[in-house]
Amino acid sequence: MQPTLSAPPSALSPQALKKLQQQCRQWPRRADLWQQLARHSQQQKQFSIAASAYAHLSKLLPTVQQASTWQQAGVCYQQAGDYPHAVSAYQKALHQDPDNAQLRLLLMQMAQQTGDQQQTRQQAGWLAENASSILLIQQAYTVLNQLGDTAAAAKLMVRAMSLFPEAKVRWYKDLSTWQQDLQWDAVRIMTRALWQRYQAPDAATYLDESPFNHVSWCQDEAINLQQSQAVCARLFGRIDRQIKRMPALSQRRLRIGYLSSDFCNHATLHLFLGVLREHDTSRFEVVAYDHSPIAKSDNYRQLFEQTVRHRVAIHDMTDAQAAARIEADGIDILVDLKGHTKDNRLAILAHRPAPVQVTYLGMPRTSGADFIDFVIADPIVVPDTSRVHYSEAVCRLPESYFCTDNQRFIDTTSSCREDHGLPQEAIVLCSFNQLYKVTEATWQSWLSILVRIPETVLWVLAPSQTGRVVLQQSLVAHGIDSQRLIFADRTGQAKNLERMQHADLMLDTEIYNAHTTAVDALWAGVPIVAVKGGHFASRVSASLLQACGLPELITHNLDEMADLAVALSRSPATLQALKQKLREQRRVQPLFDTVRFTRHLEMAYQHMAAQHLADKPPVSFDVPPLPARTTSFMTDPPRRRVQQGR
Numbered sequence: 001m002q003p004t005l006s007a008p009p010s011a012l013s014p015q016a017l018k019k020l021q022q023q024c025r026q027w028p029r030r031a032d033l034w035q036q037l038a039r040h041s042q043q044q045k046q047f048s049i050a051a052s053a054y055a056h057l058s059k060l061l062p063t064v065q066q067a068s069t070w071q072q073a074g075v076c077y078q079q080a081g082d083y084p085h086a087v088s089a090y091q092k093a094l095h096q097d098p099d100n101a102q103l104r105l106l107l108m109q110m111a112q113q114t115g116d117q118q119q120t121r122q123q124a125g126w127l128a129e130n131a132s133s134i135l136l137i138q139q140a141y142t143v144l145n146q147l148g149d150t151a152a153a154a155k156l157m158v159r160a161m162s163l164f165p166e167a168k169v170r171w172y173k174d175l176s177t178w179q180q181d182l183q184w185d186a187v188r189i190m191t192r193a194l195w196q197r198y199q200a201p202d203a204a205t206y207l208d209e210s211p212f213n214h215v216s217w218c219q220d221e222a223i224n225l226q227q228s229q230a231v232c233a234r235l236f237g238r239i240d241r242q243i244k245r246m247p248a249l250s251q252r253r254l255r256i257g258y259l260s261s262d263f264c265n266h267a268t269l270h271l272f273l274g275v276l277r278e279h280d281t282s283r284f285e286v287v288a289y290d291h292s293p294i295a296k297s298d299n300y301r302q303l304f305e306q307t308v309r310h311r312v313a314i315h316d317m318t319d320a321q322a323a324a325r326i327e328a329d330g331i332d333i334l335v336d337l338k339g340h341t342k343d344n345r346l347a348i349l350a351h352r353p354a355p356v357q358v359t360y361l362g363m364p365r366t367s368g369a370d371f372i373d374f375v376i377a378d379p380i381v382v383p384d385t386s387r388v389h390y391s392e393a394v395c396r397l398p399e400s401y402f403c404t405d406n407q408r409f410i411d412t413t414s415s416c417r418e419d420h421g422l423p424q425e426a427i428v429l430c431s432f433n434q435l436y437k438v439t440e441a442t443w444q445s446w447l448s449i450l451v452r453i454p455e456t457v458l459w460v461l462a463p464s465q466t467g468r469v470v471l472q473q474s475l476v477a478h479g480i481d482s483q484r485l486i487f488a489d490r491t492g493q494a495k496n497l498e499r500m501q502h503a504d505l506m507l508d509t510e511i512y513n514a515h516t517t518a519v520d521a522l523w524a525g526v527p528i529v530a531v532k533g534g535h536f537a538s539r540v541s542a543s544l545l546q547a548c549g550l551p552e553l554i555t556h557n558l559d560e561m562a563d564l565a566v567a568l569s570r571s572p573a574t575l576q577a578l579k580q581k582l583r584e585q586r587r588v589q590p591l592f593d594t595v596r597f598t599r600h601l602e603m604a605y606q607h608m609a610a611q612h613l614a615d616k617p618p619v620s621f622d623v624p625p626l627p628a629r630t631t632s633f634m635t636d637p638p639r640r641r642v643q644q645g646r
Contacts, residue, residue: 012040012044017037017040017041017044017046020033020036020037020040021037021049024037024053024056028056029060031057031060031061034053034056034057034060035053035057037049037050037053038050038053038054038057038072038076041053041076042072042076045079047076047077047079047080048076048080048082050072050076051073051074051076051077051080051082051085051089054069054070054072054073054076054089055070055073055089057069058070058073058092063096064096066092066093066096067093067094067096067097067100067103068093068097069093070089070090070092070093070096071089071090071093071100071102071103071106073089073093074086074087074089074090074093074106074107074110075106077089078106078110083110083113083114084114086110087107087110087111087114087116087119090103090106090107090110091107094107099130101127101130101131101132101133101136102136104123104126104127104131105123105127105136105139105140107119107123108120108123108124108127108139108140108143109139109143111123112143112146117147120143120147121144121147121149124140124143124144124147124149124152125152127139127140128140128141128144128152128155128156128159132163134160134163134164134167137156137159137160137163138160140156141153141156141157141160141171144156145174145177150177150178150181150183150464150466151181151183151466151469151470154177154178154181154183154185154186155183155185155186157171157174157178157186157189157190158185158186158189161186161189161190161193165193168189168190168193169190169193169194169197169207171190172190172193172194172207172209173208173209173210175187175190175191175194175213175217176210176213176216176436178190179213179216179217179435179436180434180435180436180463180464180467181435181463181464181466181467181470182435182438182443182463182466182467182470182471183466183470184439184440184443184470187217187439187440188440191217191218194207194209194217194218195218198218198220198223198226198227203226204223204226204227204229204230204231205230205233205234207227207230208231208234209227210340211227211228211231211339211340211363211365211368212340212341212342212363214227214228215364215365215511215512215535215536215537216436216437216511216512216537217511218535219511219533219534219535219538220534220535221386221389221534221535221536222389224365224366224389224535225366225368225389225390225391227368228340228365228366228367228368228369228391229368229391230368231340231368232346232367232368232369232370235346235347235350236346236347236350236369236371239347239350239351241350241351241352241371242352243352243355244327244352244353244354244355245355246332246355246356246609246612246613247330248613249609249613253281253282253283253284253285254283254284254285254332254333254605254606254609255284255285255287255329255330255331255332255333256279256284256285256286256287256331256332256333256335256605257286257287257288257289257326257329257331257333257334257335257354258276258286258287258288258289258335258337259289259334259335259336259337259338259345259348259349260288260289260290260291260292260336260337260338260362261290261291261292261293261338261343261344261345262292262337262338262362263288263290263292263301263304263308263311264292264293264294264298264300264301264304265298265299265300265301265493266292266300267516268337268361268362269300269304270300270405270408270493270516271361271402271403271404271405271516271519272337272361272403272405273300273303273304273307273405274403274404274405274406274407274594274597274598275403275405275594275597275598275601276288276304276307276308277307277405277407277594278594278595278598279598279602280598280599280602283602284602284605285310286308286309286310287310287311287312287329287331288304288308288310288311288312289312289314289322289325289326289348290311290312290313290314290315291313291314291315291343291345312325312329314345314348319345319347319348319350319351320351322345322348322353323348323349323351323352323353324351324353326348326353326354327353327354331353331354332354332355332356332609333354333355333356333357333358333605333608333609334349334353334354334356334357334358335357335358335359335360336349336357336358336359336360336362336372337360337361337362338362338363339359339361339362339363339365339367340363340365340367341362341363344362346367346369349369349371349372350369350371352371355612356373356374356608356609356612356618357371357372357373357374358372358373358374358375358376358395358608359372359374359375359376359392360375360376360401361376361402361403364381364515364536364537364540365535365536365537366389366390366391366392366536367391367392368391369391369392370391372391372392373392373393373608373618374392374393374394374395374608374618375390375392375393375394375395376395376397376401376601376604377394377395377396377397377401377536378396378397378398378399378400378401378402378543379396379622380400380532380539380542380543380546381401381536381539381540381543382394382396382536386535386536387620392618393617393618393619393620393621394620395604395607395608395620395621395623396620396621396622396623397597397600397601397604397623398600398622398623398624398625398626399546399547399590399591399597399600399625400543400544400546400547400590400591401543402515402519402540402543402544402547402591403594403597403598403601404519404523404591404592404594404597405594406592406593406594406633406634406637407594407638408493408494408497408523408637408638409494409497409637409638409639410494410497410498410501410523410524410637410638410639411492411494411495411497411498411639412498412639413495413498414498415498415499415502416502417502419499420459420486420488420499420502421486422457422459422486422502423457425455426455426456426457427453427455427456427457427504427505427569427572427575428456428457428459428502428503428504428505429446429449429450429456429457429458429459429503429504429505429506429507429565429569430458430459430460430488430500430503430505430506430507430521430526431446431458431459431460431461431506431507431508431509431514431517432460432461432488432496432500432506432514432517432520432521433461433509433514433517434461435460435461435463435464435467436512437509437511437512437513437514438460438509439509439510439511441510441558442509442510442558443471443474445558445559445561445562446458446507446562447474447475447478447480448562449507449562449565449566449569450475450478450480450484451478451479451480452562452566453566453569453570455569456484456569457484457485457486458484458485458486458507459486459488459503460485460486460487460488461487461488461490462487462488462489462490463487468487471485472485493520496520497520497523497524497637498524500520500521500524500526501524501525501526503521503526504526504569504575504579505526505527505528505529505565505568505569505575506518506521506526506527506528506529507528507529507561507565508528508529508530508531508541508561509531510531510533510538510557510558511533511537511538512537512538513530513531513533513537513538513539513540513541513542514528514530514540514541515537515540515541518530518540518541518544519544519591522544522548522582522586522591522592523586523592523637524637525579525582525583525586526579526582527550527553527568527575527578527579527582528541528544528545528553529553529555529561529564529565529568530542530544530545530553530554530555530561531555531556531557531558531560531561532554532555532556541554542554544591547589547590547591548582548585548586548589548591548592549581549585549588549589550578550581550582550585553578583636586634586636586637587632587633587634587635587636588629588631588632588633590629592634593629593633595633596626596629596633599626600623600625600626603623603624604623607621607623
């Protein structure tokens, strides 16, 4: 007769435990003795003895009782560091109880610890399909991400957000990953949940969302302001600050400080180097406060050092020390080129080291900071109706707020379409935006163009492997030959500009437009069909086209964009005439007139200084345009052979 299992008495002495072991050896089929040995050994942290006892006990019990005992054996083997036996015990338990989610979790964790990716993936996949506990789902989600299976992880989150709608926003920090991997179901559910949450008046105070990621999905400028102000209050609310007084400007130059970590081979310097080069040093003294990563092979870094005479490395300074240095240097206007982007040091500005503080270029939105006086914009990206949604006074430049450098080189290496996998006779539509900007609606709009114009191909920046699968499957689902989707690998700037010339037309993205990428396309002579949206980040491409003399390419929704792209694709002659117009416009229109832009920017700085010296609070203003150019200010873009990757 099988003995009845009973709970163990109080802890045994070492002598009593040793005697119990002897009894187990003497009566190997006494389940009650093995159970007591297992539990007492486990209680005294003698896990190897406990694990062996549980394993022996499992063989004595009826099948229906074996699963929990093998599970206990696995736990003890794991605590003893005997991972192979732990995995084996968990597998035996699972054989008896295959629907036990806790067992699946233990086996998944153990397999991951031993490097068994196949077993780890198998158990995580089961939990993703079957787990009903939010804790188990979260752990499976974490493991799937660690395995690099972001598609399965996003699919799991779609299921989790359906099971636990009240807990949807707990995963909002993963939104950027889903955007980058084109996991649109997860993106759609999360952005709707965030939108609903932001309707509460205090939502931004407890949603620690990245300001950069926020504007990639939310075009509501009132919410944008609320969110950025909450971030600044959380990060900088306790820093003491006092506005400095600017000395009179008679007999001296205005001192401008630029703060950035991007004085290197980065999009910011690609654009801004021309301004640094063209500043009127007879009226302005420029100092760069630099915390950039320095690479020896960075040719842009070398150009920066050749262009800017006064540079202060602040890598090793605390925010307070850097602020003290800026104040000691007598900077009149401090311009932050980062905004709420990676590696920013807005905390330096929070110490209020300069009389006038400005945000520009790095982040297309309000900073929400009460220590920043002005944001530099233009009438398109910040129309009159939008000013109320900015914590700063708005300084609007007369053409586009976006700076460019008309001495950027295009590689002289002459490639052909075949070198890039492009059909010679096709109409090449391109978008080299980062993939997080491509919404599901944007992608569907692009596909509609491919369906309507069979002669077109789509050339996009290569996504992750997960993203590739999404895009290729989408083409197949729409009956489009997957060969019509061509991926472009990342390369250096000059080489990228050279290859872009093989495109016929660039397609824009909604919500977060093409910015630097649009400038690249226009500089390479490729027109872009823009989609003008509802906030700063979604109006930039329209600003660029207006300043380039191509307002006819500005549309107001994705349907209009698709219709215009189709009309141009159906008329090669019209498209070629447009490209010729662009080549001519580059030489006379303001967008690539680096000197003109810099003069306007300097006029803005002078007006800011004048407001301050007149003891006026920062007030929004528009910079009047200089007289229009009547002659070309440049020839074609300069060309130079560059080394690979530059």
